[in-house]
Amino acid sequence: MPLHDPFVVADEETRTYHLYTSNEPSVSGVDGVGTMVYRSRDLRDWAPPVVVFLASAQDGMWATQGGWAPEVHRWRGRYHLFTTLHDEARRLPVPPSDRWGTPFQVPNHARGTITAVSDSLLGPFTALAPERPTPPRQLMTLDGTLYVDPAGLPWMVYAHEWLQTIDGTMEAVRLDPDDLSRAVGDPVYLFKGSDATWLGEQIPAGVPHQLPPYITDGPQLYRSPDGHLVLLWSTYEKDTAGPDGSLGGGYVQTYAVSDSGALHGPWSQRRPLLREDSGHGMLFSTFEGELTLIVHRPFENARGKLYAVEFAGDELRLVARREDLDGGG
Template identity: 75%
Template sequence: MRLPGMPLHDPFVVADEVSRTYHLYTSNVPSVSGVDGNGTMVYRSRDLRDWTRPVVAFLTAGQEGIWASDGAWAPEVHAWDGRFYLFTTVHDEGRPLPLPPPNRWGVPFRTPTHARGTITAVSDSLLGPFTVLDPSRPVPPEHLMTLDGTLHVDAAGQPWMVYAHEWLQTIDGTMEAIRLSPDLSRAVGDPVHLFKASDAPWTSEQIPAGVPHQLPPYITDGPQLYPAPDGSLLMLWSTYEKNVAGPDGTISGGYVQTYAVSRSGKLTGPWRQHRPLVRDDSGHGMLFRTFDDRLMMILHRPFDDARGKLYEMRLDGHELEVLRRRDDLDGGG
């Protein structure tokens, strides 16, 4: 299989040095994996060009007492303390959350929200099966509607989950972080605010004066942390860049891949926003290094019926840029 023929939303790559094999995780697609159910499937490759048919590494239906079984979005797998940990987002539309008070513009919330958050699961193998550590609740606070949790380990060795707090509760979506217990099963303490989507000034720079900037919403999506050679900390993330679609002033937006930098190297920032790396309805990307030490970014495009796209990258200090699109690997188009 090659990337143009592989359904691939929210891709995440683990380059396993032991087997010299790339493991590419995404949400289970039963028509591709041959296994019914919500969960995680994983493709494998030695060269980033030719991939095996995926195997299923996790199914929500196999987790006794799990609080939610829908979704299983944005799977990531991280090595920690000698084992492998899966982070994936599940939700339950039958568990409504209370509507929050009016937002900072005084606009009341009318869109119903429901339980959504990232869970953690563990396995001794990159191929699973993964077992949920705490099936009774998500890791972030239950009253928050969150998604796309990722792992970050700070300089002191403390693990954190960084996640997106849904715009459905905030209008101006945020990135937040919360400390994790040593076994990654639960949150410790209160969430820490990192930044909000509108902190990126380019998100609305094309909107004319007088148009309410709070609509459409500011979205935070797909965080991934990556240390820079100069000691800074990078965060890849995605949002919607707003622009005017027509003469009637209707505002629309395009999904983009962007990044932010904490020059202090600390998760708490302060975070400085950079301009988008890739537009064209692209996003939820992550960085990884190839076995010959090339820095690569994989993301999905388009948002609907997504396929993986690979880019060769350069990181100069804390400045990240696209060197070239790897059409030879991702099929072009």
């Protein structure tokens, strides 16, 4: 099952798991950028995917590239799809330099998460505002996820690209409860990638100018059983040096905990849950009540990997790899 940025909805009504990922035409048989969904009753045997959303210029979509990180959330009786699109032809300003004064060479372009809606988990999903992304359009953002605060107000939490911020950040913007495609007010800063101090623990001395940018990716928020607010996120760890001074490493699944229990934090960074080029994970509960983490691995040619996990206070722990479900590897 080729998949990237997996997101699972466990539908109690049909006792069916819905696993959303970017459309892969060679698997779905449908051309186009969008979202497809696999379905299963047991997390082991899956039906062929069904395409539930396509980003089409004919429908007035502001961008038709990407289709990354689809998520589906139920809000006020309807299903809302968040997925990230981009338009490489629509340029944005390039930052002058990185934190060490090195000029940036990578062009910036329009990127952001859109909101689409359907009455069914199987779509079709229709964009609420095809002419724009949900976060401010001047920002280069990705991987928007839904968070509902204790007052019942919806927020989109997203990653603000290192390409524009130099040190990637996690941010949030409040959404109009009557229209989840409409942001209300200004974005709120949560934390930056370099706050994860463990990222530099094994960086060889003398090569700070060769450090990669600090990347923030794949947020998902989860409230632990005793009320702690946890934010899963991913980044890239560089922990080895080759003879030419180049740095190696891979994709990492990590998390942060809000010291206040609220979205605004402050956020304390915890050590990685998974390395091994694994990441963009999310938590869901099985129909048997087992808390489960799904990630993709490796980053290229990714497949889904499953882990039983548990909370000990505000600490998230891996319990067991579910090779009986994901086939190992």
